[in-house]
Amino acid sequence: MSEYSTRSATERDLPSIAAIYNHAVEHTLATFDLDPPDSEYWRARLDGEHPGDHLLVAVDTDDRVVGYAYSWSFRPRPAYDLTRETSVYLDGSVRGRGVGRMLYPALLQTMAVSGVHTAIAAVSLPNPASERLHIACGFTKVGEFRQVGYKFDQWIDMAFYQRMLVNMPTGDAVLG
Numbered sequence: 001m002s003e004y005s006t007r008s009a010t011e012r013d014l015p016s017i018a019a020i021y022n023h024a025v026e027h028t029l030a031t032f033d034l035d036p037p038d039s040e041y042w043r044a045r046l047d048g049e050h051p052g053d054h055l056l057v058a059v060d061t062d063d064r065v066v067g068y069a070y071s072w073s074f075r076p077r078p079a080y081d082l083t084r085e086t087s088v089y090l091d092g093s094v095r096g097r098g099v100g101r102m103l104y105p106a107l108l109q110t111m112a113v114s115g116v117h118t119a120i121a122a123v124s125l126p127n128p129a130s131e132r133l134h135i136a137c138g139f140t141k142v143g144e145f146r147q148v149g150y151k152f153d154q155w156i157d158m159a160f161y162q163r164m165l166v167n168m169p170t171g172d173a174v175l176g
């Protein structure tokens, strides 16, 4: 795993991040987006709207972005502020090689340092790699919704996962 590392995203990384996500939008059921978001979408995630929002990238030894993970609003009403929703996407070339198991805990630990109380993730089904990753990172499945998304001419189920972050060890947090 030493060929990959995790760091905070910078503005320079945004096109690579967008390319990874846009491929998933256009070719997979992993996201319910039907069209690629504009550059403002990623700019907002880089800037964050709340202290618990972070955008991290996984990079190879040439500092090429191979994946990203971020935290963002779960729901907009202010009592939800210390609950953040998480998302993680990797380039197809590095999946199944432990990059998710490196990057996602770093995001969760960074969120914990920021005082986030709990993380929520929505996983469209089926997605065995994502479900395994969430379980491996300490999430618990809290429920499944039936047929809440419609994409590529099919109905899609969605699972919610939750991970409490209070008292989480934060040794791999990525700050700054």
Ligand SMILES: CC(C)(COP(=O)(O)OP(=O)(O)OC[C@H]1O[C@@H](n2cnc3c(N)ncnc32)[C@H](O)[C@@H]1OP(=O)(O)O)[C@@H](O)C(=O)NCCC(=O)NCCS
Residues within 6 Å of the ligand: 024, 030, 088, 089, 090, 091, 094, 095, 096, 097, 098, 099, 100, 101, 102, 122, 123, 124, 127, 128, 129, 130, 132, 133, 136
């Ligand atoms: C989901 C994703 C982030 C997982 O990251 P990854 O680097 O591929 O996963 P890892 O190699 O770190 O493995 C994480 C766990 O999932 C398991 N896993 C990986 N790929 C798997 C697969 N295709 N099927 C079943 N389990 C799988 C691993 O064995 C590991 O479990 P373990 O720790 O209990 O042994 C990555 O595959 C991805 O970007 N997928 C496309 C986008 C996506 O679906 N994002 C999530 C949206 S909710």
